[in-house]
Amino acid sequence: MKRLNRNNTYFQNLQKKIKSILSVIRIKPFSTDTVYGRSQERYRRVVLSAGSSLIYKGVTIITSLISVPLTVNYLGAERYGLWMTITSTLAILTFADLGIGNGLLNAISKADGLNDNSISKKAISSAFFMLLVVAFFLCISFLLIYPFISWSRIFNVTSKIAISESGSAMAVMFFMFIINLPLGVIQKTQIGFQEVYKNNLWLGFGAILGLGGVVFMIFAGRGLPWLVLAIMGGPLLATILNGYFLFFRNNTELLPSWRSFNMSFGMKLAGTGCIFLFLQLFSVIGTFADNIIIAHVLGASYVAGYAITKKLFLVLQFGQFIISPLWPAFGEAMYRKDFKWAKKTLVRILILSIFIGTVTALPLLVFGKSIIAIWVGKEFVPSMALLAGFFCWSIFNNYVGSMSVFLNNDLFIKKELVIIGIAAIFSILFQTALCAQVGIEGVVWGMLLSYSIFYMVPVYKLAFGTLGALIREQ
Numbered sequence: 001m002k003r004l005n006r007n008n009t010y011f012q013n014l015q016k017k018i019k020s021i022l023s024v025i026r027i028k029p030f031s032t033d034t035v036y037g038r039s040q041e042r043y044r045r046v047v048l049s050a051g052s053s054l055i056y057k058g059v060t061i062i063t064s065l066i067s068v069p070l071t072v073n074y075l076g077a078e079r080y081g082l083w084m085t086i087t088s089t090l091a092i093l094t095f096a097d098l099g100i101g102n103g104l105l106n107a108i109s110k111a112d113g114l115n116d117n118s119i120s121k122k123a124i125s126s127a128f129f130m131l132l133v134v135a136f137f138l139c140i141s142f143l144l145i146y147p148f149i150s151w152s153r154i155f156n157v158t159s160k161i162a163i164s165e166s167g168s169a170m171a172v173m174f175f176m177f178i179i180n181l182p183l184g185v186i187q188k189t190q191i192g193f194q195e196v197y198k199n200n201l202w203l204g205f206g207a208i209l210g211l212g213g214v215v216f217m218i219f220a221g222r223g224l225p226w227l228v229l230a231i232m233g234g235p236l237l238a239t240i241l242n243g244y245f246l247f248f249r250n251n252t253e254l255l256p257s258w259r260s261f262n263m264s265f266g267m268k269l270a271g272t273g274c275i276f277l278f279l280q281l282f283s284v285i286g287t288f289a290d291n292i293i294i295a296h297v298l299g300a301s302y303v304a305g306y307a308i309t310k311k312l313f314l315v316l317q318f319g320q321f322i323i324s325p326l327w328p329a330f331g332e333a334m335y336r337k338d339f340k341w342a343k344k345t346l347v348r349i350l351i352l353s354i355f356i357g358t359v360t361a362l363p364l365l366v367f368g369k370s371i372i373a374i375w376v377g378k379e380f381v382p383s384m385a386l387l388a389g390f391f392c393w394s395i396f397n398n399y400v401g402s403m404s405v406f407l408n409n410d411l412f413i414k415k416e417l418v419i420i421g422i423a424a425i426f427s428i429l430f431q432t433a434l435c436a437q438v439g440i441e442g443v444v445w446g447m448l449l450s451y452s453i454f455y456m457v458p459v460y461k462l463a464f465g466t467l468g469a470l471i472r473e474q
Helices: 002-023 035-075 077-097 100-114 117-148 160-192 196-219 224-250 263-288 290-297 300-315 319-323 326-335 339-375 384-407 413-438 441-473
Strands: none
Touching (some): 035 224, 035 326, 100 326, 160 196, 160 224, 290 413, 300 339, 319 339, 326 384
């Protein structure tokens, strides 16, 4: 009888939780006049953002499946490789905004928490014109060095057509990036106001436009520079349309203007941006230097097996879709002093993201060898130690993501930078030492060891210790 009562209680609680989750899946916003309404509205936006992220991810996968065979067959191996090499430079150029975009995101979430649109207006205008200046200097610098660089040597191409296209394709990619740099305020503004779902839908539309452009250029018989223009032009056009609806139709009071530019406010954005810049650098150093370490310690031939295994686990990082939209939500909640909501949500997202990371990575731990053997060949089948390492890494990655979106606001970011910096430095040391001792398996385990010691416990104490103190003071 007691067991029956316990089961009934369990199912009743489960039913309540399901109803609670379903209640926030709606288009109409909740009233934000009450604490409960603000809580529900944050969850509603997170759910919409996660759903739109899945849609966008699906669109990009489909467009890639269509575009890759088309472009490979059209361009050939060398010209397609040239395209991919040029595209990879975008990863480096993402640092070009000097972290100003993330500084803007934090400023908007703060303004949203304080219900002060004048701060948002000032932040958007200051960020836009500062990024415009950055884009101008990058443009001038590129124009000055472009004639003196042998792009064919840099990209190591040998065919006549690839040599002739290398410089012009790089120029098209660079200038499309430069145009998009100040327009980055559109994306950051929407993220800051917890409207990630709108940005994701526009990005999906841009990916479809890009695919259509590539198909058109192929049928028109155009060269690589035109394909680069098409694939980058689609998302750029979608961003411009997104900006039109954001600033000219729905939020005209937020339209960037020189009158609202404020140098001292801009310098604050730049200061916060520098911290984010170093956060990004330390994150790259601590978690993405693994291939370089393997190549240096063991040789480049050992990188492929490790990289393929990592890519397999990266594909199933679905927890990030739920985690990312919470960054501005946490910022807004902290400035509204909704500390209990922040603590409750942080606990929930840690449990949920770790659960998702475990469930999605477990099949790869069990069947990873067979999957990789079928996918790329038996010569790349990893050891069980490497699979186990990436299984733990998948869980750890969700923990890091959950803690980061909470700590990325102005209250914690400086302390977070110190913690990540120390963890990243020791990560390089541990990865290198264990790689030399036990092989490629030592790299992922070295990273996990470093972040377990120098990151996991310190950020947990920082987050929950501070929240506990703030709640007690209320």
